[in-house]
Amino acid sequence: MLEVAYPVETPEQLHISFNGSLCIDSLDDVWKNLVSKLNSLHPSRVLVDAQNISACDGAGIALLLDLKRHQEQHNAAYEIKGLRKDYTKLLEMVGDVRLHEPAEKKECCKQAIEDIGRCGYFCFRDWSEQMAFLGKFCVILLRLLRKPLTIRWKTVFFIAERAGANAVGITCLLGFLIGLILAFQSAIPMMRFGAQVFVADLVAVTLFRELGALITALVLASRSGSAFAAEIGTMKINEELDAMKTMGIDPISFLVVPRVLAAMFVTPILAVFNIILGIVGAWLVMLSLGFSTLTFVNQVRNAVTLTDLTGGLVKTFIFGCLVAGIGCLRGLQTTSGATAVGEAATRAVVSSIIAVVLADGIFAILFYYMGL
Numbered sequence: 542m543l544e545v546a547y548p549v550e551t552p553e554q555l556h557i558s559f560n561g562s563l564c565i566d567s568l569d570d571v572w573k574n575l576v577s578k579l580n581s582l583h584p585s586r587v588l589v590d591a592q593n594i595s596a597c598d599g600a601g602i603a604l605l606l607d608l609k610r611h612q613e614q615h616n617a618a619y620e621i622k623g624l625r626k627d628y629t630k631l632l633e634m635v636g637d638v639r640l641h642e643p644a645e646k647k648e649c650c651k652q653a654i655e656d657i658g659r660c661g662y663f664c665f666r667d668w669s670e671q672m673a674f675l676g677k678f679c680v681i682l683l684r685l686l687r688k689p690l691t692i693r694w695k696t697v698f699f700i701a702e703r704a705g706a707n708a709v710g711i712t713c714l715l716g717f718l719i720g721l722i723l724a725f726q727s728a729i730p731m732m733r734f735g736a737q738v739f740v741a742d743l744v745a746v747t748l749f750r751e752l753g754a755l756i757t758a759l760v761l762a763s764r765s766g767s768a769f770a771a772e773i774g775t776m777k778i779n780e781e782l783d784a785m786k787t788m789g790i791d792p793i794s795f796l797v798v799p800r801v802l803a804a805m806f807v808t809p810i811l812a813v814f815n816i817i818l819g820i821v822g823a824w825l826v827m828l829s830l831g832f833s834t835l836t837f838v839n840q841v842r843n844a845v846t847l848t849d850l851t852g853g854l855v856k857t858f859i860f861g862c863l864v865a866g867i868g869c870l871r872g873l874q875t876t877s878g879a880t881a882v883g884e885a886a887t888r889a890v891v892s893s894i895i896a897v898v899l900a901d902g903i904f905a906i907l908f909y910y911m912g913l
Contacts, residue, residue: 773872
């Protein structure tokens with residue numbers, strides 16, 4: 542039990558006498574009453590008589606500090622007498638710890654400017670790290686290509702199987718559905734002009750030049766890019782990368798180069814599967830609209846050229862390099878912590894998608910001015 546007495550209670554001085562246990566289970570009402578008295582009296586001096594305190598925990602120390610804080614804020618005196626040595630030592634250990642009031646909200650305009658500046662700084666730093674990684678990777682890759690036997694080809698083929706062969710199913714399924722959806726959606730406006738036969742042309746050109754490579758890259762980013770980031774990130778947390786450096790092994794040549802080469806090899810193959818299944822989906826829609834297989838084949842042959850296929854496959858090499866490289870970079874950037882690997886995988890997917898879309902836009906501009 543805790544008893545509180547106020548022998549002196551005037552605006553000049555407030556004398557507080559505690560008797561009993563100054564612990565958390567007895568402070569709720571006492572604390573509120575004390576704060577109320579301080580706010581109503583605003584005493585010039587507060588004297589706390591603590592000689593009859595039988596027990597005191599952290600909550601009791603916090604109460605004594607809160608009384609001191611209140612007096613300091615009002616430039617008033619504060620004194621404690623009779624406190625036991627062990628409690629005095631605890632009070633000194635806590636020292637300058639204060640119960641801070643919630644910070645005032647910043648002005649919306651100032652907060653927005655700070656957020657924009659912070660975002661710009663992080664984007665610039667991340668861009669600098671990506672450029673440094675790209676330069677180092679290119680130097681190491683050129684050095685390894687001068688001696689091809691030094692590349693870990695077994696690892697390249699193993700990763701190519703895992704990232705490529707195991708992804709054929711989902712790539713084909715997406716290609717088939719994309720071709721089916723494009724054909725059905727294109728048939729509706731074409732019907733108004735009696736030009737449903739050109740649905741085959743539209744779907745074929747879109748798949749060969751654009752969507753085949755783009756959908757494949759997005760699948761690779763969400764499936765393999767995140768896996769690369771998680772693998773390398775886990776190795777970094779387990780200090781395996783530090784062990785490699787200690788043994789004189791460069792993590793980029795040992796881990797990054799095989800993954801990038803594997804992704805560059807398998808992305809065009811996956812894109813071809815995606816395009817073929819997309820054409821099959823469009824063919825089924827054309828059959829349902831009453832067109833023959835021969836008509837569909839002739840329309841596709843007249844609409845698509847070897848340049849369209851070549852342009853689409855050239856993009857896949859760049860897309861594969863971007864996805865694998867960014868995934869590995871995010872893995873190397875993994876910090877410590879329980880959520881670090883998950884954050885690295887998420888950043889890898891988001892960054893890869895943004896990079897692929899930007900690269901696709903650059904290719905679209907180049908092909909336009911080149912007349913392709």
